[in-house]
Amino acid sequence: MKPNQARIKQLQAGIRTRAAARLRGGKIIRVEAHPIPEHPRPRRVVGRVALVGDAAGTVTKSSGEGIYFAAKSARMCAEAVVEFSNNGARVPTEQDLKVYLKRWDKQYGTTYLVLDLLQRVFYRSDAAREAFVEMCADMDVQKLTFDSYLYKTVVPMNPLVQLKVTAKTIGSLLRGHALAP
Ligand SMILES: Cc1cc2nc3c(=O)[nH]c(=O)nc-3n(C[C@H](O)[C@H](O)[C@H](O)COP(=O)(O)OP(=O)(O)OC[C@H]3O[C@@H](n4cnc5c(N)ncnc54)[C@H](O)[C@@H]3O)c2cc1C
Incomplete structure (x- = not known):
């Protein structure tokens, strides 16, 4: 369990207290909370399976941004599949799919490293x-x-x-x- 998971109710109560003046007269229709899955996966390509988005752990630390990186990783993975399948003429291998990871890490590796460092220091x-x-x-x-x-x-x-x-x-x-x- 993550350190703050057990405190969700307490954290929600804190938000409600701070927002009380603005919420006066309002009605709670649904209460929902979910931890942001910011956990990089150690294995993102195995055999003919490649993970993208949250499944691959592409949410950034510090900002919790995941939508852009989910779409972008899916696009980069799809581009590698198209490239290495010769437009559908052959089945890409694990090595082929790993090219997507190599390109991903080259493009975003530093961003993930810096945001991870920021989170470790400031959070x-x-x-x-x-x-x-x-x-x-x-x-x-x-x-x-x-x-x-x-x-x-x-x-x-x-x-x-x-x-x-x-x-x-x-x-x-x-x-x-x-x-x-
Ligand atoms: C509380 C919260 C706040 C967030 N705020 C932000 C934000 O402000 N900005 C931002 O950029 N990101 C934010 N994120 C992160 C962002 O929502 C995710 O990173 C992004 O949605 C990941 O997209 P995805 O397509 O990888 O996964 P998902 O959006 O989770 O899509 C996966 C889909 O697969 C479906 N699925 C699962 N299992 C199966 C199955 N067996 N068969 C068929 N379908 C299945 C699921 O129902 C789901 O629809 C937030 C996340 C949380 C939890």
Whole structure:
């Protein structure tokens, strides 16, 4: 079980309390919650079977974005199938299908790595999450986040801006005692 799974009811109650003023007079018609499946799969191609989307674990850490990556992985896999089947003339092998994975990891590997790292650092405690929110007030961080989200790649920063953001990040983490064990 994931660490927050048992706390779903408590977390829902927290949201309801915070939104109480806006919900006044409203009626609950359905209560539903589901953890976002952000678990990369160690085996995504076996034999003639290739996984895409959530089945392959393509939801990104930190942002929980999965729709784009589900559609994109399906497209890349389908393109590999068409390419290696010679438009349907032969059955693609496991090696052929693995080309889709190679291309996928080349295109998005860094994005997954960076977002995983962000989540490990900033989602480890409430203090770290607060530091993350503080850091996101910075316009350069907002621009980087927006561009990366839009272009689905880690957009490189000007080195000076990078230095400033790094210093601010460390400052936020230290101020919030977010690095304490
Ligand atoms: C609470 C929540 C919030 C999210 N918010 C966002 C968001 O804001 N932005 C974003 O980009 N992503 C978000 N995601 C992630 C996103 O929804 C998924 O990554 C995306 O829908 C994955 O698409 P998919 O086609 O791989 O899988 P799915 O959308 O899960 O599609 C799989 C389909 O297969 C069907 N199926 C399963 N088993 C069988 C079977 N045996 N036979 C036939 N059919 C079967 C299922 O019913 C389902 O319709 C969120 C996820 C959750 C849970």
